[in-house]
Amino acid sequence: GxxxxxxxSTLSVQEGDxxxxxxxxxxxxxxxxxxxxxxxxxxxxxxxxxxxxxxxKKDQRIAVTxxxxxxxxxxxxxxxxxxxxxxxxxxxxxxxxxNTGKLIFGQGTTLQVKP
Amino acid sequence: xxxxxxxxxxxxxGMTNKKSLKCEQHMGHRAMYWYKQKAxxxxxxxxxYSYEKxxxxxxxxxxxxxxxxxxxxxxxxxxxxxxxxxxxxxxxxSPxxxxxxxxxxxxxxxxxxxxxx
Numbered sequence: 001g002x003x004x005x006x007x008x009s010t011l012s013v014q015e016g017d018x019x020x021x022x023x024x025x026x027x028x029x030x031x032x033x034x035x036x037x038x039x040x041x042x043x044x045x046x047x048x049x050x051x052x053x054x055x056x057k058k059d060q061r062i063a064v065t066x067x068x069x070x071x072x073x074x075x076x077x078x079x080x081x082x083x084x085x086x087x088x089x090x091x092x093x094x095x096x097x098x099n100t101g102k103l104i105f106g107q108g109t110t111l112q113v114k115p
Numbered sequence: 116x117x118x119x120x121x122x123x124x125x126x127x128x129g130m131t132n133k134k135s136l137k138c139e140q141h142m143g144h145r146a147m148y149w150y151k152q153k154a155x156x157x158x159x160x161x162x163x164y165s166y167e168k169x170x171x172x173x174x175x176x177x178x179x180x181x182x183x184x185x186x187x188x189x190x191x192x193x194x195x196x197x198x199x200x201x202x203x204x205x206x207x208x209s210p211x212x213x214x215x216x217x218x219x220x221x222x223x224x225x226x227x228x229x230x231x232x
Contacts, residue, residue, distance in 0.1 A: 034220065034221070036221075042225070043205065043223040043224060043225050043226060044158065044205070044221075044223050045223070046220050046221065046222075049220065087155075089157050089158075102160060102163065102171060103160065103221065105157035105158055105159075106157065107156070107157055108155070108156070108157050
């Protein structure tokens with residue numbers, strides 16, 4: 001089955017710097033890759049996603065890149081702010097009968113943005 | 116209404132109790148999910164309902180029993196739980212695109228924090 005590896009597990013940056021979180025996946029048939037942000041005590045919330053027919057997607061300070069050949073995708077946050085501090089989870093959706101709606105999550109990255 | 120509402124927010128139960136977690140959404144989504152999340156860990160999929168039918172059961176112990184009474188409601192019935200079942204239980208919904216292999220955005224509820232004594 002699908003396996004998602006996420007690195008680093010913790011990341012500390014200075015306010016205004018960029019942050020990059022990387023994930024690799026094992027199932028080459030996976031076709032949907034969302035990123036979720038979870039603040040302490042809150043629900044996971046989708047911040048950006050990308051489908052397998054696209055190589056890059058950007059939304060203001062957040063961008064995601066996908067390399068299907070290498071089976072990895074990355075989250076890039078520019079001009080980080082203290083409110084970006086949270087746990088970030090990547091996920092992959094394996095394709096195929098019986099897998100509709102299934103997301104496999106990475107282990108999470110705790111991002112700390114220091115003022 | 117873009118909310119997934121879960122009740123109760125907190126639940127403490129003994130190992131012999133029977134309780135239920137409830138989830139409701141009014142976004143017209145036809146896929147609903149139960150996830151379990153332990154502290155500092157990612158959400159783990161338990162069940163998926165698609166068009167009110169159970170489509171995925173991730174080998175969850177029978178002490179957890181899901182129910183989908185209609186397209187807006189999802190319940191998780193709990194019976195004879197163990198202390199290691201203590202966790203945050205997240206309900207989620209997504210628009211069903213009606214095609215096998217397509218996945219839409221998951222909308223999560225705030226979760227029900229369960230403590231089993």
